[in-house]
Amino acid sequence: MNDVSPDERRWRRRSLWLLPPLLLLTLFWNGRENAARWLEERELRPRDVAAGAQAPLGGAQWRLHEFNTLEPPAKRGWLPGSRAALAVFKVHAESPDLPTRWRGCRIALHDARGRTWLPAVDPVLRIPPTAARGCVAAAHRGLAPGSSIDVIEVFMVPRDAVPPWSLSVSMESDRPDYLRFTPQAAGGPEPR
Numbered sequence: 001m002n003d004v005s006p007d008e009r010r011w012r013r014r015s016l017w018l019l020p021p022l023l024l025l026t027l028f029w030n031g032r033e034n035a036a037r038w039l040e041e042r043e044l045r046p047r048d049v050a051a052g053a054q055a056p057l058g059g060a061q062w063r064l065h066e067f068n069t070l071e072p073p074a075k076r077g078w079l080p081g082s083r084a085a086l087a088v089f090k091v092h093a094e095s096p097d098l099p100t101r102w103r104g105c106r107i108a109l110h111d112a113r114g115r116t117w118l119p120a121v122d123p124v125l126r127i128p129p130t131a132a133r134g135c136v137a138a139a140h141r142g143l144a145p146g147s148s149i150d151v152i153e154v155f156m157v158p159r160d161a162v163p164p165w166s167l168s169v170s171m172e173s174d175r176p177d178y179l180r181f182t183p184q185a186a187g188g189p190e191p192r
Contacts, residue, residue, distance in 0.1 A: 049180065057169060068086050105139065
């Protein structure tokens with residue numbers, strides 16, 4: 001009743017042996033573009049920038065002007081037990097197409113344990129008219145080449161976050177390269 005011919009048995013075996021390589025080939029074929037895109041979006045090659053120095057990125061010169069950790073204002077959207085980390089960058093535009101070159105701009109804060117924080121969104125800050133909250137807002141200010149702007153970011157960090165701190169700035173146009181700033185030790189803003 002269940003007699004299977006030797007040819008049919010052979011083809012079944014061949015089909016089962018071919019299934020894993022075909023699945024792997026399919027995964028590779030469909031995933032190679034996603035893997036390439038994922039690698040392009042990673043920050044892989046840091047360019048260290050010493051305290052007070054500037055470095056080029058995305059058609060502009062970036063310099064960490066000020067970095068402080070402070071107590072956040074009460075009842076302003078901050079989580080209990082957190083503190084604020086304020087970073088101010090002086091950015092000197094060299095290119096007229098900053099909105100295009102700064103697409104995918106990301107500023108992040110890192111502590112000694114390797115933890116990373118992205119900028120806080122909720123707490124409202126009063127920003128001076130000569131400054132912008134974040135690099136995307138700064139890029140769309142219509143900066144002419146040769147002009148400067150302060151880019152301000154605020155991070156909500158837990159109390160157990162410890163120095164030494166570092167800040168990274170990256171843009172889609174320059175990745176996998178990115179800038180890594182190390183703030184000066186406690187002592188206030190950097191020299192102008």
